[in-house]
Amino acid sequence: MSEFDVGGRLRAIREDKGLSQRELAQRSGVTNGLVSLIERNKTSPSITSLRKILEILEMTLAEFFDSDTPSEPGKFVFRHSELTEINPGRIYRSGGAALDALSLKRAGKSGQTNLLLLYETYEPGADTGAEAYAHEGEEGGFVIEGELLLTVGETTELLRAGDAYLFDSRLPHRFRNVAKARCVVVSAATPPTF
Structure with a gap:
């Protein structure tokens, strides 16, 4: 990229x-x-x-x-190479090890759908930030590979491959990979405020 x-x-x-x-x-x-x-x-x-x-x-x-290039009308398939990277640490390489170890790839273009669909990769040590964040809507996802430590509000849970999460994203939340192996998550949020 x-x-x-x-x-x-x-x-x-x-x-x-x-x-x-x-x-x-x-x-x-x-x-x-x-x-x-x-x-x-x-x-x-x-x-x-x-x-x-x-x-x-x-x-x-x-x-x-998002790039300024509009999506093709009627397009409904997005190849991995076409997904939009929305992580500042990956795009501008000075975000620190924890942020650089996180990749968030969006399917589709912003403003053209009511659903945010992400392919997330958390390398060992990846963290969405020391501060929990919150936004309007709901989000959920499935852990496809590895383990992910998820904090929502005052509760922290370890999710493993096959586990899922779903929560009110107005609650402060944070995602971390504290394992020694990569974690892959497929998630969705609505509305697409992220």
Whole structure:
């Protein structure tokens, strides 16, 4: 995959919305320095930080990482090579080991469906971030391979291949691979706020 310019994309969207870095930082609850570092591609944001920023810009992570190429009308099959990577650590390689070890690939284009369908790969040590995150909707998935530690609210459970989860995604949640082997999950969320 060619390197995605996270900083350039964020700067262009922020400027298009008529916001200064300082205003975006204040409204999203992150530091001005973080916004500046992201825009200069000096750091890769955590998923939680980027979600906070994008919420102010009225954009989902999937919309942020979608290419500008529209889907073909009537298309219903998406080959693995056509899936959109929406993880900042994978696209801009400086997110730290835990974030780099996570791959989230979306089927379809943002804004063209009411369902977010993801093929998720958690290498050993992968983590969605030190902070749990929450968003509107519901999400669920099946562990296809390996083990996944899932925290929802105050409860943490270890899921193994064949196990499934389904929860109200307004509850803070976090996914981690604490095993020594890769974990693969197929998940869905509605509405596609992620």
